[in-house]
Amino acid sequence: MNLSSSSVGATQIITVEEARIDAAVAIQFKDRMREVSDGGPARIVLNLRNVDFIDSSGLGAIVAAMKQLEDGRTLDLCALTPNVDKVFRLTRMDTIFGIFDSVDDAVAQSNS
Amino acid sequence: MNLSSSSVGATQIITVEEARIDAAVAIQFKDRMREVSDGGPARIVLNLRNVDFIDSSGLGAIVAAMKQLEDGRTLDLCALTPNVDKVFRLTRMDTIFGIFDSVDDAVAQSNS
Amino acid sequence: MCDSIPRSLLSLSFQSTSDAVRKTLGRIAQAVADAGQNPTATNNIELAMAEALNNVVEHSFRDRENGQILLSIMLLEDSFRISIRHDGTPMPGLRLPAGKPATIGNEIANLPEGGFGWFLIRSLIIDATYSHRENWNELVLRFSRHPAR
Amino acid sequence: MCDSIPRSLLSLSFQSTSDAVRKTLGRIAQAVADAGQNPTATNNIELAMAEALNNVVEHSFRDRENGQILLSIMLLEDSFRISIRHDGTPMPGLRLPAGKPATIGNEIANLPEGGFGWFLIRSLIIDATYSHRENWNELVLRFSRHPAR
Ligand SMILES: Nc1ncnc2c1ncn2[C@@H]1O[C@H](COP(=O)(O)OP(=O)(O)O)[C@@H](O)[C@H]1O
Ligand SMILES: Nc1ncnc2c1ncn2[C@@H]1O[C@H](COP(=O)(O)OP(=O)(O)O)[C@@H](O)[C@H]1O
Numbered sequence: 001m002n003l004s005s006s007s008v009g010a011t012q013i014i015t016v017e018e019a020r021i022d023a024a025v026a027i028q029f030k031d032r033m034r035e036v037s038d039g040g041p042a043r044i045v046l047n048l049r050n051v052d053f054i055d056s057s058g059l060g061a062i063v064a065a066m067k068q069l070e071d072g073r074t075l076d077l078c079a080l081t082p083n084v085d086k087v088f089r090l091t092r093m094d095t096i097f098g099i100f101d102s103v104d105d106a107v108a109q110s111n112s
Numbered sequence: 113m114n115l116s117s118s119s120v121g122a123t124q125i126i127t128v129e130e131a132r133i134d135a136a137v138a139i140q141f142k143d144r145m146r147e148v149s150d151g152g153p154a155r156i157v158l159n160l161r162n163v164d165f166i167d168s169s170g171l172g173a174i175v176a177a178m179k180q181l182e183d184g185r186t187l188d189l190c191a192l193t194p195n196v197d198k199v200f201r202l203t204r205m206d207t208i209f210g211i212f213d214s215v216d217d218a219v220a221q222s223n224s
Numbered sequence: 225m226c227d228s229i230p231r232s233l234l235s236l237s238f239q240s241t242s243d244a245v246r247k248t249l250g251r252i253a254q255a256v257a258d259a260g261q262n263p264t265a266t267n268n269i270e271l272a273m274a275e276a277l278n279n280v281v282e283h284s285f286r287d288r289e290n291g292q293i294l295l296s297i298m299l300l301e302d303s304f305r306i307s308i309r310h311d312g313t314p315m316p317g318l319r320l321p322a323g324k325p326a327t328i329g330n331e332i333a334n335l336p337e338g339g340f341g342w343f344l345i346r347s348l349i350i351d352a353t354y355s356h357r358e359n360w361n362e363l364v365l366r367f368s369r370h371p372a373r
Numbered sequence: 374m375c376d377s378i379p380r381s382l383l384s385l386s387f388q389s390t391s392d393a394v395r396k397t398l399g400r401i402a403q404a405v406a407d408a409g410q411n412p413t414a415t416n417n418i419e420l421a422m423a424e425a426l427n428n429v430v431e432h433s434f435r436d437r438e439n440g441q442i443l444l445s446i447m448l449l450e451d452s453f454r455i456s457i458r459h460d461g462t463p464m465p466g467l468r469l470p471a472g473k474p475a476t477i478g479n480e481i482a483n484l485p486e487g488g489f490g491w492f493l494i495r496s497l498i499i500d501a502t503y504s505h506r507e508n509w510n511e512l513v514l515r516f517s518r519h520p521a522r
Contacts, residue, residue, distance in 0.1 A: 091475070134274060
């Protein structure tokens with residue numbers, strides 16, 4: 001489970017470098033998210049551009065990654081591909097996360 | 113209910129020039145689609161870029177617009193905004209239409 | 225902040241036309257957004273309310289324009305409670321429609337053009353209750369609060 | 374074209390691990406796409422099958438790796454019929470889970486991390502049947518055909 005991380009202003013962008021977030025990698029994903037986000041800024045944007053499949057275990061792992069953040073930190077999402085977007089819509093989890101079209105949109109939001 | 117129409121190669125692009133396709137305009141939409149598509153090429157792409165609200169009457173009107181086409185003609189969709197995309201996902205109508213991110217993507221498809 | 229809860233956010237009446245429904249939906253969306261609902265969840269409420277109110281116009285008043293519809297929104301701790309009242313034709317069997325997903329086959333000619341309303345409503349609400357008393361119908365829909373951050 | 378229907382598209386067995394499930398899902402998606410299913414509807418099948426098969430690994434074999442799972446796909450006129458068989462722990466009450474939508478409140482700390490599986494499956498299938506006989510469980514899911522045009 002490869003994640004890469006960069007910063008734009010006060011926002012940490014974490015990019016998933018895998019095509020799938022599924023049951024086979026869900027626990028790893030949650031653990032890697034903890035490592036990568038540890039000690040970072042208040043706002044994290046998870047870039048899902050490369051992910052073309054997610055199942056309910058992967059969805060649960062993203063929720064878990066948000067829940068394990070310290071108080072006052074937020075996790076937004078961006079660049080959902082259609083298959084991933086669908087899972088957030090069907091489960092109504094689209095009401096829980098800030099969801100942006102692109103990294104640029106997500107970053108613009110934090111400046112406004 | 114304003115629709116505009118243009119052609120790219122053998123594809124007719126019909127753009128909805130309204131922010132809503134709802135119960136108040138559903139019948140008008142279906143009628144205008146018939147007028148605008150009459151005698152046109154086999155493939156129509158409906159550009160929904162400007163639409164930020166659709167309800168089940170609007171969805172039904174798009175389905176009706178597809179059903180009223182002559183045999184052999186197709187209706188694809190492009191540039192769905194998040195609220196519109198959600199309605200197609202929740203009702204599973206996303207399995208019925210070809211759905212493209214943008215006019216360019218939709219046109220590229222017809223050339224391939 | 226003097227956030228007393230429960231609190232009335234909106235209370236209005238309007239005629240049974242699809243144009244009046246459209247205007248009312250704008251006011252509903254504005255009221256819940258002003259109460260802190262995030263944009264996605266605000267659209268969910270607008271969508272479910274569009275389905276519920278258009279049903280009243282089409283089925284309870286069969287597109288007669290002289291019906292009156294009363295609407296009120298209460299803000300509760302974890303939810304919005306929206307009530308729709310009118311004296312038009314009651315729900316068939318005095319019960320809420322099941323809201324089964326419409327069957328989508330693979331024949332274009334047989335695709336459903338309607339019947340998605342109650343399926344969408346049930347997908348977007350916490351719960352719904354319907355009552356019919358002395359010619360008055362009341363439908364109450366509850367929606368989760370999802371604050372913008 | 375010699376499209377005889379019903380026709381077997383895939384028949385295989387694999388071990389009860391999440392890696393084997395992942396590989397199997399690739400073969401399922403390939404088989405239904407080759408049978409003409411459009412990409413969105415192919416992903417719907419892959420998603421529902423991911424939920425059903427991961428449940429078997431997690432609940433029926435409780436992550437023991439030595440279970441065997443048998444899978445077959447039949448192509449019918451209007452549908453795909455997918456059967457999953459195994460001799461692990463049966464469904465609680467020998468019944469299909471209800472698949473109610475998980476309740477999403479507005480407290481981040483209380484958000485559900487699971488329980489979406491059967492809700493998603495029911496959202497994506499035509500129907501499901503479950504049977505348990507002589508230690509064998511069979512779950513049959515049916516999906517609509519949605520041809521690419
Ligand atoms: N407010 C209402 N008053 C009377 N009947 C209603 C009302 N709402 C819904 N119904 C009935 O329930 C059925 C299902 O409603 P719905 O799912 O919205 O589908 P549609 O309105 O597209 O037919 C309607 O066809 C109608 O018979
Ligand atoms: N194949 C199975 N064998 C035994 N029990 C199952 C199986 N699938 C589901 N269950 C039971 O049904 C419940 C609901 O399943 P599901 O909706 O997929 O949620 P989750 O697996 O995330 O808990 C599970 O918690 C489990 O108790």
